Amino acid sequence: GAGVSQSPSNKVTEKGKDVELRCDPISGHTALYWYRQRLGQGLEFLIYFQGNSAPDKSGLPSDRFSAERTGESVSTLTIQRTQQEDSAVYLCASSYHPGTAYNEQFFGPGTRLTVL
């Protein structure tokens, strides 16, 4: 079946504008993660959704960042009043893990965000 998809693949925006990034997880995957990867660096955890539970937002770097997910479907990551330091690749991943069981998380291709 289809893997994790993200859109847009590239986004160039001006400082101060809002952007919305979209993630379509693998069908049936209960968990969804957002990460930020700055150039040449590791992945930075942003937020975690698991089923209908309250999301874990502990990785969001500021209140300009927010994310939503309806049930076990699409998720959107919104960055308000973008800053140049927000420039990075934003990766989404999904996995199936009911309760405390865990299965591999599969990554999407990422959205490359450039803030001018």
Place this chain on the structure above:
Amino acid sequence: GENVEQHPSTLSVQEGDSAVIKCTYSDSASNYFPWYKQELGKRPQLIIDIRSNVGEKKDQRIAVTLNKTAKHFSLHITETQPEDSAVYFCAASPYNFNKFYFGSGTKLNVKP
């Protein structure tokens, strides 16, 4: 929170040699440790993982070892091939997998 450190940042080996990448973590609550391979411009892919109740795991040319007491784990690649060239990331996650903390990555270059 958890802090994962990864060394070395770059590693160059001759084809056929072994490569070892090391990671340390700080939070004793972490108990799942995956390794990812990321080729240039591509998404990370899981290559091997280990849980805290296991000390070593092997899959063909790749092995991972875990020392929970010392809070470190390592990736071992034997008989390296040029196609092993990529950036490798270690990560740590607590028992409920609600977040993953990644190392800063190791760029492995396998010279033919």
